Amino acid sequence: MRFRTxxxxxxxLEDGLLACSFPYDPAFIAALKARIPASDRKWDAxxxxxxxxxxxxxxxxxxxxxxxxxxxxxxxxxFDTPRVVSKTIILKYIGQxxxxxxxxxQAYGYVESGWNVIFPESVLRTWFHAxxxxxxxxxxxxxLGVLSNVSGADLRTAxxxxxxxxxxxxxxxxxxxxxxxxxxxxxxxLSDPGKRARYDAGxxxxxxxxxxxxxxxxxxxxxxxxxxxxxxxxxxxRLIVMAIEHLDKFVVTExxxxxxxxxxxxxxSTSWPQGATEPKEYWL
Amino acid sequence: xxxxxxxxGSLTAIAQRDGASxxxxxxxxxxxxxxxxxxxxxxxxxxxxxxxYDVELEELAKLQATMPGKIAVLAFSDNxxxxxxxxxxxxxxxxxxxxxxxxxxxxDVSGMRFILISDGCPDxxxxxxAIAATYKNRIDCIYVGPEAMPEGRDFLLSLSRLRGGxxxxxxxAKELCAAVQxxxxxx
Numbered sequence: 001m002r003f004r005t006x007x008x009x010x011x012x013l014e015d016g017l018l019a020c021s022f023p024y025d026p027a028f029i030a031a032l033k034a035r036i037p038a039s040d041r042k043w044d045a046x047x048x049x050x051x052x053x054x055x056x057x058x059x060x061x062x063x064x065x066x067x068x069x070x071x072x073x074x075x076x077x078x079f080d081t082p083r084v085v086s087k088t089i090i091l092k093y094i095g096q097x098x099x100x101x102x103x104x105x106q107a108y109g110y111v112e113s114g115w116n117v118i119f120p121e122s123v124l125r126t127w128f129h130a131x132x133x134x135x136x137x138x139x140x141x142x143x144l145g146v147l148s149n150v151s152g153a154d155l156r157t158a159x160x161x162x163x164x165x166x167x168x169x170x171x172x173x174x175x176x177x178x179x180x181x182x183x184x185x186x187x188x189x190l191s192d193p194g195k196r197a198r199y200d201a202g203x204x205x206x207x208x209x210x211x212x213x214x215x216x217x218x219x220x221x222x223x224x225x226x227x228x229x230x231x232x233x234x235x236x237x238r239l240i241v242m243a244i245e246h247l248d249k250f251v252v253t254e255x256x257x258x259x260x261x262x263x264x265x266x267x268x269s270t271s272w273p274q275g276a277t278e279p280k281e282y283w284l
Numbered sequence: 285x286x287x288x289x290x291x292x293g294s295l296t297a298i299a300q301r302d303g304a305s306x307x308x309x310x311x312x313x314x315x316x317x318x319x320x321x322x323x324x325x326x327x328x329x330x331x332x333x334x335x336x337y338d339v340e341l342e343e344l345a346k347l348q349a350t351m352p353g354k355i356a357v358l359a360f361s362d363n364x365x366x367x368x369x370x371x372x373x374x375x376x377x378x379x380x381x382x383x384x385x386x387x388x389x390x391x392d393v394s395g396m397r398f399i400l401i402s403d404g405c406p407d408x409x410x411x412x413x414a415i416a417a418t419y420k421n422r423i424d425c426i427y428v429g430p431e432a433m434p435e436g437r438d439f440l441l442s443l444s445r446l447r448g449g450x451x452x453x454x455x456x457a458k459e460l461c462a463a464v465q466x467x468x469x470x471x
Contacts, residue, residue, distance in 0.1 A: 069345065137305050195311045197393040202310025204390045205366040
Protein backbone atom coordinates (compact mmCIF):
# COMPACT_ATOMS: atom_id res chain seq x y z
CA MET A 1 0.00 0.00 0.00
CA ARG A 2 1.41 3.41 -0.96
CA PHE A 3 1.11 6.13 1.63
CA ARG A 4 0.55 9.67 0.35
CA THR A 5 1.87 12.80 1.99
CA UNK A 6 -1.06 14.10 4.01
CA UNK A 7 -2.54 17.55 3.54
CA UNK A 8 -2.87 18.09 7.26
CA UNK A 9 -0.86 17.16 10.34
CA UNK A 10 -2.22 14.15 12.16
CA UNK A 11 -1.12 12.16 15.23
CA UNK A 12 -2.37 8.94 16.74
CA LEU A 13 -1.23 6.70 19.53
CA GLU A 14 0.24 3.31 18.63
CA ASP A 15 1.84 1.00 21.19
CA GLY A 16 2.37 3.91 23.56
CA LEU A 17 4.12 6.07 20.93
CA LEU A 18 2.92 8.95 18.78
CA ALA A 19 2.64 8.02 15.09
CA CYS A 20 2.46 11.31 13.18
CA SER A 21 2.04 12.30 9.57
CA PHE A 22 2.77 15.84 8.38
CA PRO A 23 2.51 17.69 5.08
CA TYR A 24 5.94 17.83 3.47
CA ASP A 25 7.81 20.96 4.58
CA PRO A 26 11.64 21.00 4.73
CA ALA A 27 11.62 23.71 7.38
CA PHE A 28 9.30 21.66 9.55
CA ILE A 29 11.43 18.53 9.19
CA ALA A 30 14.59 20.48 10.05
CA ALA A 31 12.94 21.97 13.12
CA LEU A 32 11.61 18.58 14.24
CA LYS A 33 15.08 17.06 13.96
CA ALA A 34 16.64 19.96 15.84
CA ARG A 35 14.13 19.96 18.70
CA ILE A 36 13.59 16.23 19.25
CA PRO A 37 16.67 14.08 20.02
CA ALA A 38 17.39 11.30 17.54
CA SER A 39 16.87 8.67 20.24
CA ASP A 40 13.27 9.87 20.73
CA ARG A 41 12.16 9.90 17.07
CA LYS A 42 12.21 7.51 14.14
CA TRP A 43 11.09 7.90 10.53
CA ASP A 44 8.98 4.94 9.43
CA ALA A 45 9.67 4.81 5.69
CA UNK A 46 6.97 2.17 5.11
CA UNK A 47 4.09 4.23 6.46
CA UNK A 48 5.69 7.64 5.89
CA UNK A 49 5.20 8.64 9.49
CA UNK A 50 7.30 9.97 12.31
CA UNK A 51 7.24 7.80 15.43
CA UNK A 52 7.91 10.03 18.43
CA UNK A 53 7.96 9.45 22.20
CA UNK A 54 4.90 11.05 23.80
CA UNK A 55 6.89 13.40 26.07
CA UNK A 56 7.62 15.53 22.97
CA UNK A 57 3.92 16.10 22.22
CA UNK A 58 4.10 19.78 23.27
CA UNK A 59 7.03 20.33 20.90
CA UNK A 60 5.11 18.78 18.01
CA UNK A 61 2.07 20.95 18.73
CA UNK A 62 4.27 24.07 18.85
CA UNK A 63 6.10 23.27 15.59
CA UNK A 64 2.89 22.43 13.72
CA UNK A 65 1.35 25.72 14.85
CA UNK A 66 4.42 27.87 14.12
CA UNK A 67 5.54 26.38 10.82
CA UNK A 68 2.53 24.64 9.30
CA UNK A 69 -0.03 27.08 10.68
CA UNK A 70 -2.29 24.32 11.93
CA UNK A 71 -3.64 23.15 15.25
CA UNK A 72 -2.45 19.63 16.00
CA UNK A 73 -4.96 17.47 17.85
CA UNK A 74 -3.05 15.08 20.07
CA UNK A 75 -4.40 11.85 21.53
CA UNK A 76 -4.59 11.51 25.30
CA UNK A 77 -1.37 9.86 26.39
CA UNK A 78 -1.08 7.65 29.43
CA PHE A 79 2.50 7.56 30.70
CA ASP A 80 3.30 4.06 31.88
CA THR A 81 6.42 3.39 33.88
CA PRO A 82 8.82 1.87 31.34
CA ARG A 83 9.59 -1.78 31.91
CA VAL A 84 13.19 -2.53 32.76
CA VAL A 85 14.35 -5.92 31.53
CA SER A 86 17.51 -7.92 31.90
CA LYS A 87 19.36 -8.53 28.63
CA THR A 88 22.49 -10.26 27.47
CA ILE A 89 24.25 -8.20 24.81
CA ILE A 90 27.09 -9.25 22.56
CA LEU A 91 28.58 -5.82 22.13
CA LYS A 92 30.79 -5.61 19.09
CA TYR A 93 31.82 -1.99 19.46
CA ILE A 94 31.28 1.07 21.60
CA GLY A 95 32.96 4.45 21.12
CA GLN A 96 32.97 7.76 22.91
CA UNK A 97 29.89 9.39 24.40
CA UNK A 98 28.48 12.39 22.52
CA UNK A 99 25.95 15.11 23.10
CA UNK A 100 22.88 13.97 21.16
CA UNK A 101 20.41 16.48 22.56
CA UNK A 102 19.36 14.30 25.50
CA UNK A 103 19.67 15.05 29.19
CA UNK A 104 23.15 13.54 29.18
CA UNK A 105 25.69 12.35 26.65
CA GLN A 106 25.30 8.85 25.28
CA ALA A 107 27.37 6.25 23.45
CA TYR A 108 25.71 3.95 20.94
CA GLY A 109 26.66 0.28 21.13
CA TYR A 110 27.00 -1.80 17.94
CA VAL A 111 25.46 -5.27 18.12
CA GLU A 112 24.58 -7.83 15.40
CA SER A 113 21.48 -5.88 14.37
CA GLY A 114 23.18 -2.49 14.26
CA TRP A 115 23.54 0.51 16.57
CA ASN A 116 20.69 -0.59 18.75
CA VAL A 117 21.98 -0.20 22.28
CA ILE A 118 22.28 3.16 24.00
CA PHE A 119 24.60 3.70 26.96
CA PRO A 120 24.09 6.92 28.92
CA GLU A 121 27.44 8.29 30.06
CA SER A 122 26.55 7.96 33.76
CA VAL A 123 25.93 4.22 33.32
CA LEU A 124 29.35 3.73 31.71
CA ARG A 125 31.13 5.87 34.27
CA THR A 126 29.51 3.96 37.12
CA TRP A 127 30.60 0.61 35.71
CA PHE A 128 34.19 1.73 35.03
CA HIS A 129 34.49 3.63 38.35
CA ALA A 130 35.02 6.95 36.58
CA UNK A 131 32.74 9.48 38.28
CA UNK A 132 34.71 12.60 37.33
CA UNK A 133 33.62 16.22 36.98
CA UNK A 134 32.95 17.76 33.54
CA UNK A 135 36.24 18.62 31.90
CA UNK A 136 38.21 16.56 34.39
CA UNK A 137 40.51 13.84 33.08
CA UNK A 138 39.73 10.37 34.44
CA UNK A 139 41.78 9.22 37.42
CA UNK A 140 44.48 6.64 36.79
CA UNK A 141 42.22 4.08 38.48
CA UNK A 142 39.41 4.93 36.06
CA UNK A 143 41.85 4.64 33.15
CA LEU A 144 42.31 1.02 34.16
CA GLY A 145 38.61 0.59 35.05
CA VAL A 146 39.28 -0.29 38.70
CA LEU A 147 38.41 1.05 42.14
CA SER A 148 41.00 2.94 44.18
CA ASN A 149 41.23 0.09 46.71
CA VAL A 150 42.11 -2.46 44.03
CA SER A 151 44.60 -5.13 45.06
CA GLY A 152 47.96 -5.37 43.32
CA ALA A 153 46.95 -8.62 41.62
CA ASP A 154 43.65 -7.24 40.29
CA LEU A 155 45.44 -4.09 39.15
CA ARG A 156 47.85 -6.20 37.12
CA THR A 157 44.98 -8.20 35.59
CA ALA A 158 43.14 -5.02 34.60
CA UNK A 159 46.30 -3.54 33.10
CA UNK A 160 47.06 -6.63 31.02
CA UNK A 161 43.49 -6.83 29.74
CA UNK A 162 43.49 -3.23 28.56
CA UNK A 163 47.04 -3.22 27.25
CA UNK A 164 46.11 -6.14 24.96
CA UNK A 165 42.98 -4.35 23.75
CA UNK A 166 44.68 -1.03 23.01
CA UNK A 167 48.10 -2.07 21.78
CA UNK A 168 48.66 -0.10 18.56
CA UNK A 169 49.84 -3.27 16.79
CA UNK A 170 46.31 -4.69 16.95
CA UNK A 171 44.07 -1.70 17.61
CA UNK A 172 43.34 0.57 14.66
CA UNK A 173 41.35 3.18 16.61
CA UNK A 174 42.58 6.70 15.78
CA UNK A 175 43.49 7.26 19.43
CA UNK A 176 45.01 3.79 20.08
CA UNK A 177 48.49 5.18 20.67
CA UNK A 178 47.28 7.82 23.13
CA UNK A 179 45.08 5.35 24.99
CA UNK A 180 47.88 2.79 25.19
CA UNK A 181 50.27 5.40 26.56
CA UNK A 182 47.67 6.40 29.20
CA UNK A 183 47.22 2.78 30.23
CA UNK A 184 50.98 2.27 30.49
CA UNK A 185 51.39 5.46 32.50
CA UNK A 186 48.59 4.49 34.90
CA UNK A 187 50.14 1.06 35.44
CA UNK A 188 53.66 2.41 35.99
CA UNK A 189 52.51 4.86 38.62
CA LEU A 190 49.98 2.70 40.44
CA SER A 191 52.18 -0.40 40.52
CA ASP A 192 54.78 1.52 42.56
CA PRO A 193 53.48 1.44 46.18
CA GLY A 194 55.21 4.70 47.19
CA LYS A 195 53.94 6.64 44.19
CA ARG A 196 50.49 5.10 44.54
CA ALA A 197 50.27 6.32 48.16
CA ARG A 198 51.24 9.84 47.10
CA TYR A 199 48.86 9.71 44.17
CA ASP A 200 46.03 8.69 46.50
CA ALA A 201 46.90 11.63 48.77
CA GLY A 202 47.00 13.86 45.69
CA UNK A 203 43.48 12.76 44.72
CA UNK A 204 42.17 13.77 48.14
CA UNK A 205 43.96 17.11 48.05
CA UNK A 206 42.92 17.86 44.48
CA UNK A 207 39.29 17.21 45.41
CA UNK A 208 39.45 20.22 47.75
CA UNK A 209 40.47 22.59 44.94
CA UNK A 210 37.51 24.27 43.20
CA UNK A 211 37.41 24.03 39.40
CA UNK A 212 37.80 27.53 37.90
CA UNK A 213 34.54 28.80 36.31
CA UNK A 214 36.19 29.28 32.90
CA UNK A 215 36.82 25.51 32.72
CA UNK A 216 33.23 24.73 33.71
CA UNK A 217 31.99 27.01 30.93
CA UNK A 218 29.57 29.22 32.80
CA UNK A 219 28.24 32.61 31.78
CA UNK A 220 29.52 33.88 28.46
CA UNK A 221 31.92 30.93 28.20
CA UNK A 222 29.12 28.37 28.44
CA UNK A 223 28.41 28.00 24.74
CA UNK A 224 32.09 27.64 23.94
CA UNK A 225 32.84 25.01 26.53
CA UNK A 226 33.59 21.77 24.71
CA UNK A 227 34.05 18.93 27.11
CA UNK A 228 35.29 15.73 25.49
CA UNK A 229 33.00 12.73 25.75
CA UNK A 230 33.78 9.74 27.91
CA UNK A 231 35.69 6.90 26.27
CA UNK A 232 35.12 3.58 28.08
CA UNK A 233 38.32 1.52 28.52
CA UNK A 234 36.75 -1.50 26.78
CA UNK A 235 35.29 -1.49 23.27
CA UNK A 236 33.52 -4.85 23.13
CA UNK A 237 32.31 -7.68 25.35
CA ARG A 238 29.55 -9.95 26.55
CA LEU A 239 27.39 -7.82 28.80
CA ILE A 240 24.46 -8.46 31.07
CA VAL A 241 22.49 -5.26 31.50
CA MET A 242 19.21 -3.86 32.70
CA ALA A 243 17.60 -1.91 29.88
CA ILE A 244 14.44 -0.21 28.68
CA GLU A 245 13.16 -0.81 25.16
CA HIS A 246 12.73 2.52 23.39
CA LEU A 247 11.89 2.94 19.70
CA ASP A 248 13.51 -0.34 18.62
CA LYS A 249 16.58 0.39 20.71
CA PHE A 250 17.55 -0.58 24.22
CA VAL A 251 18.59 2.11 26.65
CA VAL A 252 20.83 0.59 29.29
CA THR A 253 20.04 1.63 32.85
CA GLU A 254 22.62 -0.53 34.60
CA UNK A 255 25.51 -2.78 33.61
CA UNK A 256 25.59 -5.96 35.70
CA UNK A 257 28.60 -7.64 34.13
CA UNK A 258 31.07 -7.06 31.32
CA UNK A 259 33.15 -10.04 30.24
CA UNK A 260 35.50 -10.59 27.35
CA UNK A 261 34.20 -12.52 24.37
CA UNK A 262 36.40 -15.61 24.34
CA UNK A 263 36.40 -18.39 21.76
CA UNK A 264 38.90 -21.22 21.44
CA UNK A 265 41.06 -19.60 24.08
CA UNK A 266 41.28 -16.28 22.20
CA UNK A 267 39.80 -12.94 23.24
CA UNK A 268 37.94 -10.68 20.83
CA SER A 269 39.18 -7.12 20.31
CA THR A 270 37.48 -4.73 17.90
CA SER A 271 38.33 -1.42 16.28
CA TRP A 272 36.46 0.89 13.97
CA PRO A 273 38.91 2.27 11.40
CA GLN A 274 38.01 5.59 9.86
CA GLY A 275 35.65 5.15 6.94
CA ALA A 276 34.74 1.56 7.86
CA THR A 277 31.09 0.41 7.80
CA GLU A 278 31.50 -2.21 10.50
CA PRO A 279 34.01 -2.97 13.26
CA LYS A 280 37.19 -4.84 12.50
CA GLU A 281 37.66 -7.93 14.66
CA TYR A 282 40.90 -9.32 16.05
CA TRP A 283 41.30 -12.47 18.11
CA LEU A 284 44.10 -12.13 20.64
CA UNK B 285 47.43 37.87 43.28
CA UNK B 286 44.32 36.11 41.98
CA UNK B 287 43.03 32.87 43.46
CA UNK B 288 44.42 30.99 40.52
CA UNK B 289 47.92 32.47 40.41
CA UNK B 290 50.49 29.92 39.34
CA UNK B 291 54.23 30.19 39.87
CA UNK B 292 56.81 28.31 37.80
CA GLY B 293 57.70 24.97 39.35
CA SER B 294 54.45 24.70 41.31
CA LEU B 295 52.42 21.49 41.13
CA THR B 296 49.88 23.18 38.86
CA ALA B 297 52.60 24.47 36.54
CA ILE B 298 54.12 21.00 36.26
CA ALA B 299 50.70 19.39 35.76
CA GLN B 300 49.92 21.83 32.94
CA ARG B 301 53.34 21.34 31.37
CA ASP B 302 52.95 17.56 31.38
CA GLY B 303 49.22 17.45 30.56
CA ALA B 304 48.73 15.55 33.81
CA SER B 305 46.31 15.82 36.71
CA UNK B 306 47.14 17.53 40.01
CA UNK B 307 47.11 14.15 41.73
CA UNK B 308 49.72 12.82 39.30
CA UNK B 309 51.80 15.92 39.85
CA UNK B 310 51.55 15.38 43.62
CA UNK B 311 52.80 11.80 43.20
CA UNK B 312 56.25 13.31 42.56
CA UNK B 313 56.16 15.82 45.41
CA UNK B 314 58.68 15.35 48.20
CA UNK B 315 57.78 18.16 50.59
CA UNK B 316 54.60 19.64 51.96
CA UNK B 317 55.09 23.22 53.09
CA UNK B 318 52.44 24.41 55.52
CA UNK B 319 52.35 28.23 55.40
CA UNK B 320 51.00 30.46 58.10
CA UNK B 321 48.96 33.28 56.48
CA UNK B 322 47.37 34.60 59.65
CA UNK B 323 46.96 38.29 60.50
CA UNK B 324 50.44 38.77 61.96
CA UNK B 325 52.01 37.88 58.61
CA UNK B 326 50.77 41.23 57.31
CA UNK B 327 53.12 43.17 59.61
CA UNK B 328 55.45 45.23 57.44
CA UNK B 329 58.69 44.61 59.19
CA UNK B 330 60.47 42.36 56.74
CA UNK B 331 62.89 42.97 53.90
CA UNK B 332 62.70 46.52 52.49
CA UNK B 333 59.85 47.25 54.92
CA UNK B 334 57.56 44.88 53.16
CA UNK B 335 55.17 42.52 54.92
CA UNK B 336 56.29 39.11 56.09
CA TYR B 337 53.62 37.65 53.77
CA ASP B 338 54.96 39.40 50.66
CA VAL B 339 58.48 38.25 51.41
CA GLU B 340 57.18 34.74 52.14
CA LEU B 341 55.52 34.65 48.70
CA GLU B 342 58.73 35.76 47.05
CA GLU B 343 60.79 33.14 48.82
CA LEU B 344 58.25 30.36 48.09
CA ALA B 345 58.26 31.26 44.41
CA LYS B 346 62.06 31.07 44.39
CA LEU B 347 61.93 27.71 46.15
CA GLN B 348 59.43 26.18 43.73
CA ALA B 349 61.41 27.41 40.74
CA THR B 350 64.52 25.77 42.22
CA MET B 351 62.75 22.48 42.96
CA PRO B 352 60.09 22.19 40.27
CA GLY B 353 57.28 19.76 41.04
CA LYS B 354 58.69 18.80 44.43
CA ILE B 355 56.90 21.29 46.68
CA ALA B 356 53.23 21.10 47.69
CA VAL B 357 51.92 24.24 49.40
CA LEU B 358 49.18 24.41 52.02
CA ALA B 359 48.05 27.74 53.50
CA PHE B 360 46.32 28.17 56.82
CA SER B 361 44.79 30.73 59.10
CA ASP B 362 41.18 30.13 60.19
CA ASN B 363 40.88 27.65 57.33
CA UNK B 364 43.26 25.45 55.40
CA UNK B 365 43.72 25.35 51.65
CA UNK B 366 45.74 23.21 49.31
CA UNK B 367 47.37 25.72 46.96
CA UNK B 368 48.73 23.81 43.98
CA UNK B 369 49.51 27.04 42.12
CA UNK B 370 52.10 27.78 44.78
CA UNK B 371 50.79 31.19 45.88
CA UNK B 372 49.16 31.00 49.32
CA UNK B 373 46.34 33.55 49.67
CA UNK B 374 46.43 36.01 52.57
CA UNK B 375 43.65 34.97 54.95
CA UNK B 376 44.70 37.31 57.77
CA UNK B 377 42.82 35.76 60.69
CA UNK B 378 43.67 33.35 63.49
CA UNK B 379 46.40 30.73 63.59
CA UNK B 380 44.49 27.42 63.55
CA UNK B 381 47.53 25.17 63.29
CA UNK B 382 45.64 22.14 64.65
CA UNK B 383 43.26 22.38 61.69
CA UNK B 384 46.17 22.70 59.29
CA UNK B 385 47.97 19.65 60.68
CA UNK B 386 44.78 17.59 60.58
CA UNK B 387 44.30 18.52 56.90
CA UNK B 388 47.95 17.97 55.99
CA UNK B 389 47.86 14.48 57.49
CA UNK B 390 46.28 13.35 54.19
CA UNK B 391 49.81 13.57 52.79
CA ASP B 392 51.51 11.77 55.69
CA VAL B 393 52.72 8.90 53.50
CA SER B 394 56.05 7.13 53.57
CA GLY B 395 58.99 9.45 52.95
CA MET B 396 57.04 12.72 52.76
CA ARG B 397 58.73 15.74 54.38
CA PHE B 398 56.71 18.41 56.17
CA ILE B 399 57.91 21.93 56.77
CA LEU B 400 55.81 24.31 58.82
CA ILE B 401 56.41 28.04 58.33
CA SER B 402 54.97 30.24 61.02
CA ASP B 403 55.66 33.46 62.89
CA GLY B 404 53.85 32.84 66.12
CA CYS B 405 52.00 30.69 68.56
CA PRO B 406 48.85 28.92 67.35
CA ASP B 407 45.44 29.35 68.89
CA UNK B 408 45.16 25.76 70.09
CA UNK B 409 48.68 24.79 71.12
CA UNK B 410 47.78 21.57 72.89
CA UNK B 411 45.62 20.29 70.04
CA UNK B 412 48.30 21.15 67.50
CA UNK B 413 50.95 19.23 69.43
CA ALA B 414 48.63 16.25 69.89
CA ILE B 415 48.00 16.01 66.15
CA ALA B 416 51.67 16.51 65.28
CA ALA B 417 52.54 13.60 67.56
CA THR B 418 50.44 11.24 65.42
CA TYR B 419 52.42 11.91 62.24
CA LYS B 420 54.47 9.10 60.73
CA ASN B 421 56.95 11.57 59.27
CA ARG B 422 58.93 14.35 60.88
CA ILE B 423 57.78 17.95 60.83
CA ASP B 424 60.51 20.54 60.51
CA CYS B 425 59.70 24.12 61.43
CA ILE B 426 60.86 27.51 60.25
CA TYR B 427 60.21 30.43 62.54
CA VAL B 428 59.63 33.64 60.58
CA GLY B 429 58.74 35.94 63.47
CA PRO B 430 61.00 38.63 64.95
CA GLU B 431 64.05 37.48 66.88
CA ALA B 432 62.99 39.52 69.89
CA MET B 433 59.87 37.42 70.57
CA PRO B 434 60.99 33.86 71.28
CA GLU B 435 57.64 32.35 72.41
CA GLY B 436 56.61 31.39 68.90
CA ARG B 437 60.03 29.99 68.16
CA ASP B 438 59.99 27.91 71.34
CA PHE B 439 56.62 26.44 70.43
CA LEU B 440 57.85 25.44 66.98
CA LEU B 441 60.91 23.87 68.56
CA SER B 442 58.65 21.72 70.80
CA LEU B 443 56.53 20.69 67.84
CA SER B 444 59.43 19.78 65.59
CA ARG B 445 61.04 17.62 68.30
CA LEU B 446 57.91 15.42 68.62
CA ARG B 447 58.77 13.42 65.51
CA GLY B 448 62.50 14.05 65.28
CA GLY B 449 62.42 17.21 63.21
CA UNK B 450 64.40 20.40 63.61
CA UNK B 451 63.59 24.09 63.89
CA UNK B 452 65.43 26.90 62.13
CA UNK B 453 64.86 30.64 61.93
CA UNK B 454 64.38 32.83 58.86
CA UNK B 455 63.88 36.22 60.46
CA UNK B 456 60.56 37.62 59.18
CA ALA B 457 60.63 35.33 56.14
CA LYS B 458 63.89 36.73 54.83
CA GLU B 459 66.09 33.93 53.45
CA LEU B 460 63.14 31.52 53.75
CA CYS B 461 64.17 29.71 50.58
CA ALA B 462 67.66 29.13 51.97
CA ALA B 463 66.19 27.88 55.26
CA VAL B 464 64.02 25.31 53.47
CA GLN B 465 66.93 24.14 51.38
CA UNK B 466 69.00 23.86 54.52
CA UNK B 467 66.40 21.54 56.00
CA UNK B 468 65.95 19.45 52.88
CA UNK B 469 69.58 19.11 51.96
CA UNK B 470 70.86 18.91 55.54
CA UNK B 471 73.22 21.84 55.10
